[in-house]
Amino acid sequence: MLWKTVRGGVHPESHKALSNTAKIRRFPMMERLYVSLQQHMGMPASPVVTVGERVLKGQPLALAQGPISAPVHAPTSGRIVAIAEHTAPHPSGLPVLVVTLEADGRDQWIMRDPIADPFSVSPEVLCERIGEAGIVGLGGATFPAAVKMNLSLQSGIDTLILNGGECEPYLSCDDRLMREAADEILRGAELMRHAVQARRVIVGIEDNKPEALVAMKAAAERLDVSIQAVPSGYPMGSEKQLIQQLTGIEIPAHSRAADSGILVHNVATAYAVAMAIDQGQPLISRIVTLSGGAVTHPGNWEVPLGTLASEFLNHASGFDMKPARLLMGGPMMGIELPDLHVPIIKGSSAILALTEQEISHQQSSPCVRCSRCVRACPMGLMPLEMAANIRSGDLKSANKLGLSDCVGCGACSYICPSSIPLTHLFNYAKGELILQAKERQKLEATKILAQRREQRMERQARDREALMAARRAAAAQKAAAAEQAEQLAQEASA
Template sequence: MSFPHFAALFRPSQFFGIRGGVHPETRKHLSSESPIEDMPIPTLIRVPLQQHIGAEAEPLVRRDDLVVKGQLIGRARGPVSANIHAPTSGRVIAVGHFAAPHPSGLPIPTITIRTDGQDSWGPRLGRLRPENATPEEIAAKVAEAGIVGMGGATFPSAVKLNLRAKYDLHTLVINGAECEPYLTCDDRLMRERAEEIADGVGIMARALGVTQIVVAIESNKAEAISAMQRFDRALDIPLRVQVVPTQYPMGSEKHLVKILTGRETPARALTADLGVVVHNAATAHAVHLAVRYGEPLLSRVVTVSGRAVRRPANVRVLIGTPVSEVVAHCGGYAEEPDRLLLGGPMMGQPIQNLRVPVVKGTSGILALTRAETPGVDTMPCIRCGRCAQACPVGLTPFELNARIQSEDLEGAGRIGLLDCITCGCCSFTCPSNLPLVQTIHYAKGKLAEAEGRRHQQEETKRLAAARKAREEAAAEAKRQMMAKRKAEMEARKQREAAAPPPPPLAQAMAQPGGAAQ
């Protein structure tokens, strides 16, 4: 499938529309004017080995090991995985399981470090001069640094940088939309670290082999737009800052590409099929630190907000810092929160345990009051169609909900269950307060479980068939060998029967010279 080149579609002063979407109250003013501050080193750090899409990392340390800042403590396992590094120096006090920063709260493999307060660096990663480095070297350095998508998707960034080998890429889009309400960490990062972000963007563009860069920022971030525009001519590859409408879910990469190009990414396909790769602004900053200074991904900026927080702020936090200590750093609670979320209010994960750690994909910690949360009383669906109007993917969430409630997961799959991006627009607009997103999450999990069982059964059948085929092949080979032996024996018998009989002894003695012989 071929598509028109992005340059032919993109117009600097033009953007295209997207279907659906909503306009929730942004509430970014709570933290948008708070400069990034560094949080002190906590006394205890818990580093999960699963902070990314893909296989969990393999632990490389044991209890009582001393570690230094930047030390590799978890090795990526498989092509889609990510390295894990010690965020600071200290002693490993446990390598076991601890509650995940997830609604389930189930324990996951975790390395717990008691920090020594020294923040002592070990050997840093080897630095690169990206101007002279090959794309393969840049991607390898990003993989070595354990960088993942920091907008929340947590897909290993090096895998995306290697897409050049499979797709005809021409454009890198930097996602600076940050469309979720409350969150301002990317906004502040673009304001305060624009030059470093621009450098990271240039490094990624070189690795991808693209010919142009677009930095997309929502229109409600005037200072970030101005800061990034100062570096639109600082790179060898053309960079353009594109202002996009303030609309949710503008930060969805497929919808961002749609609004920039007018092209829709096919279902179950990647934006790379259109020649476009999307990376987050914070990811670009992490790439800059890794390539230029040899720093693995050890910390990230987190927005702490909500009216239940005494002092909303944007805080640079070490990976593995307990949520409770981050909240305490921001003054604790002004009142008891009705809901605590990791991430934004639309797609964030509710948590109950404040001891869970900040991970690479944690963009926000929100403590919301009852007045900030939607009602919990649900009513039957009135089939008003608002959810369908708001759905940016063009699905009918009320129909999905009906099929899921009747346990018709196969039917839900046929009408687009797996195409849902779980953005929360349907739940936001539902007048009946139906938990549509949670229902769809549940259905996706059940469908994945059923698919996993089906795959396991098929694999078991395949292995059994392969074993039966091997046994039959061995038996057939044995039969053929026995038949061959039998045929050889029969042939020998026939040769012996057809051979003339040996001369009698008397005749042999009568032959000349017979006695002497």
Template sequence: MDASKYSNRCLLEAGFCVMNQLQHSRKIARKLRAHRIFGGIKPLALKARSLRSRIMPTPIPEMLILPLLQHQGSPAAPIVNVGDQVLKYQLLAAAEGPLSVPVHAPTSGEIAAITDAPVPGHGKQSQRCILLRADGVDNAIGLLLLPDHRALSHWQLLERVNAAGICGLGGAGFPTAEKLRSSIERGIELLIINGAECEPYISADEALIRERAAAVVSGAEILQSICLADRCVIAIEQDKHDALKQLRHSLESSSVELLELPTKYPIGGEKQIIQAVTGLEVPHDALPMDIGVLVQNAGTAYAVHDAITEGKPCISRITTLTGTPLQTPKNFEALIGTPVSFMFELCGIEESRHTGSIMGGSLMGLELVRTDVPLIKTSNCLIAKSRAEFPEAKPEQACIRCGFCATACPARLLPQQLYAYSRNQNLEQLEQLNLADCIECGACDYVCPSHIPLVQYYRASKQAISSRDQQRQLSAHWQRRFQFHQYRLKKEADGLQEEERAHRIAPEAAHQARGFSRDKARQEIAAAVERVATRRRNTIASSRESD
């Protein structure tokens, strides 16, 4: 496809999209139905093996590693010391600001250390962590139960969500309380509970809804009460038959709606599910709240239910363990901070077949360089790789400009041009082509016949843009500091000059002040008056003589 024609078509469609947003109130109010999303792919699901058994709680490991930053935002601040004995559910680190999330003890034990430890992540591989040595007793503090959430106002419910340490459990990890607070301020018409778990291998949300649908529905109702949304809908893919059956049963006496979506990747992305449910698109540089929509993950809804009705903070989550090297893949209710290696051992890992590990799905997941890192709040899946399922990447070849990537891109970007500018590090052009809108779903990688790792290029370019912006901000900061320093030096120099001048003038003024006499002044004035009178008399006499 010609790039200029494709770009013009995208701009035209974007214009219609912006016009549509002006009428979002009227359109959202209509009966909801599934809409087609742009682009996308249909990879193999590969979820059946992990769904054969029910969710199993994990045993308590000997050591739990609790990062102070498990979400988007700023880290929590420890309020415990090394050697302290703590109980299950006890607060270990308090939130520092609105974009911070508190950390609680998943079990009872002793604080072994507060130090830097390996963590999963694209950037820095070590972060400040609390190391909790479990005592195996699992003693817990008392919890405040609330069977009926309607007894509290939405602000009180919001504070309980904030205190529970909940962040987005679908993978994004944005602090849930702050997202809800912003939605209250802007006004929300539709709350979408995202159950569209579209990425291969991941089945955590499907297992959760299949076994605990009533709790998910309860969490959805609580979230609706907090954000004051007019309507709430649970969106789930139509191939999740067991989960759909349980949802229909749990929704019989609820005002929450149910919408079945077509099975397509990445329909579970935030902007994609909004388009699939409402037919609206979130404009560039805008948020879903700007069009009256809020999206929360099904796992987040379940965590909110536990926090409000049972008083439990977020100390565990449902996580899928899968991959052919695992003898018994399944979904676990795993404690936050459990080492990945401990989880693999529970499933009977065959080390001879194990070639690597992924946290997340096969398309958007994070490659782990080591397995002694902890499971964190955003860890929805752990994949043990094998050569059969994950063969070595084929060598990268030249782009043949087939256009498959543009057709598959759900964000309507121009992957070919982005790839070219990424290779040349043309950051300004990348920004003009809206690289920031790339959700790194990997659909372009999946369809590329030249085996180009496009997402790697885009991710590196995003990091380069971020580093450049940080450098510019730092440079501007130091420039302001330098200018203020120069101004202060000039002011001090002017002050010194004024002081020196004052010192020079002071003796003269003092001398003049010391030589002043009132009688002498009267004499000088009288002499001056006499001189003026004499001059006047002389002038008159001269004029008479001339006449």
């Protein structure tokens, strides 16, 4: 097949063979699970259980609040022992609200309600059920799937793309899932096609996953689904790059894929949709890659959400040596963990324990003007010029150069021979611009409130003056009437 030309990208060493050879294993249930209420983009879920309450597997622990949110469910049966803050899986280490569930060992399900004939119900009903199951984008973005599908249904979608790229080094959870659950993934694709009324379905899989390609093509033989290989490279799994490779359509800046009639979901998301519709099973576990040079037994496990990363690593493998860096997700776009006392969440595609040899400690040095970052940028930006403006404090100029179009893939930082932390600079600048925008909004809101207060004070002053004038007029009228009455009385007596 002839590959389409996709701009930029890099080819880091994959390290996937560390974890992709063994079948997915089911991780045992721990005594306590720490189920975060913020496992998705948008507003955190709002708890609907109380401390001391007994819950069943699959029972909602917290419901979505706001237009962009998702519910969370109990990964097993047991008793709620706490609803309190716990360290979040984030570099800041800041806490989030967590429901602590003490497992009772029974693993007793709630009464499940699968849809017997999902293609006979309306797309809206399917989207609603997917939302109730708490399904989010499992490729890492964690955007609530039902919200994305509802928006796509309203705007009209021609093509549904399943992303099986998995271009991040070390990660192999999607690869193993495609090898072992191809039928379920494609079942989910068909259900999602009906939910958004898409005309066609394409599955894009990197060509460095031959076993997954074979399994998916075999499962798609009697389906109207196209399985296509795409060239391996980073960030081929990025939405815009995958769309361009598969369809030839380049998504414009500041535009959504849905505006071009395309919806992209991860293959693991499609699997979760099949489980929710056909089995009545909400999203309570996910496949997690455990890998890195410091790990004794790399592999992939189906892990209950809320399992502590420390328990997962210790029970599944252990260390060959002390890790130099701990990551949740891939080495390009994953997050560095302060420690392992954090729970597995819906977006936890991997736990990586990397050695000193696997990470770079090279100090940054002045730019040598090699332009490798420009050639590597998949969005066609000028990373060096943006970084220079950011360092000089000129965020406005950096934004004019396309800072908002940066997808944070890290390709520029990876390829830079001077080890300049370009991606960190861009993330910092984006955060500062967001803060500045919020400050402007706050000042504008304050200005509007001040204007409204001034108008209200003026209106109240006018009302008071009118009232006083009316009272003075009434008093004058009363006095005139009294004087007239007195004159009449005097005339009568005379």
